[in-house]
Amino acid sequence: MTQFAATICWVAGLVIWFIIRYPHQRRAKKQQIVDSRDRASQQSLVAISVVGVGLIPAIWALTGMGFPRGANLPFSPVAAWLGIVAIAAYLWFFYRSHKDLGHNWSATLEIRAKHTLVTGGVYHYVRHPMYVSFWLMAIAQALLLQNWFVGLAGLVGIGILYFFRVHKEEKLMLDTFGGAYRDYSRKTARLIPFIY
Numbered sequence: 786m787t788q789f790a791a792t793i794c795w796v797a798g799l800v801i802w803f804i805i806r807y808p809h810q811r812r813a814k815k816q817q818i819v820d821s822r823d824r825a826s827q828q829s830l831v832a833i834s835v836v837g838v839g840l841i842p843a844i845w846a847l848t849g850m851g852f853p854r855g856a857n858l859p860f861s862p863v864a865a866w867l868g869i870v871a872i873a874a875y876l877w878f879f880y881r882s883h884k885d886l887g888h889n890w891s892a893t894l895e896i897r898a899k900h901t902l903v904t905g906g907v908y909h910y911v912r913h914p915m916y917v918s919f920w921l922m923a924i925a926q927a928l929l930l931q932n933w934f935v936g937l938a939g940l941v942g943i944g945i946l947y948f949f950r951v952h953k954e955e956k957l958m959l960d961t962f963g964g965a966y967r968d969y970s971r972k973t974a975r976l977i978p979f980i981y
């Protein structure tokens with residue numbers, strides 16, 4: 786395992802990520818929206834996270850791991866292998882959460898015309914499996930692209946998206962589904978069963 790091979794694995798993860806997302810993005814465009822919250826600020830959060838998990842690591846990779854060079858770390862193959870495990874995990878959560886959410890998925894905070902509350906599949910265990918996937922993606926980046934600035938950029942980008950979104954999303958779900966969402970929240974954790 787070399788840094789170059791680890792970077793290629795990181796790119797491959799992103800390519801599969803886009804393949805999983807694409808059909809949902811296409812379908813979402815055609816659906817009627819009945820409620821939308823903070824669209825502009827939620828789009829900005831998505832943009833910020835893309836800088837952290839896309840732009841900054843891409844610049845580093847495309848400059849031959851050269852920018853910012855001073856933040857490069859000595860390469861650890863063990864960390865890189867763990868990063869590959871994290872890729873498999875994030876892609877699994879990403880695939881499952883899209884499949885279970887189905888037509889209820891949206892990139893920002895929206896309620897669709899035929900929105901249903903999903904409590905089955907992976908949503909039986911946690912309320913935000915897609916955000917579990919995002920956190921794992923940032924962890925994979927930190928393990929694979931061994932540069933402390935690039936690693937931190939992913940975690941900060943996802944952290945900003947998550948912490949500025951999750952409460953608003955839960956409020957939207959509560960406003961839409963009332964007691965059913967309250968009961969569901971009582972039985973499930975946000976990201977890690979029994980812990981958080």
Ligand code: SAH
Pocket residue numbers: 882886889890891892893894895896901902903904908912913914915916917954958
């Ligand atoms: N936070 C979830 C979903 C992310 S997609 C996750 O991490 O898996 C964001 C959209 O999904 C939100 O706009 C909301 O309308 C919808 N959503 C979130 N949880 C849902 C649920 N349990 N059932 C149906 N729709 C849900």
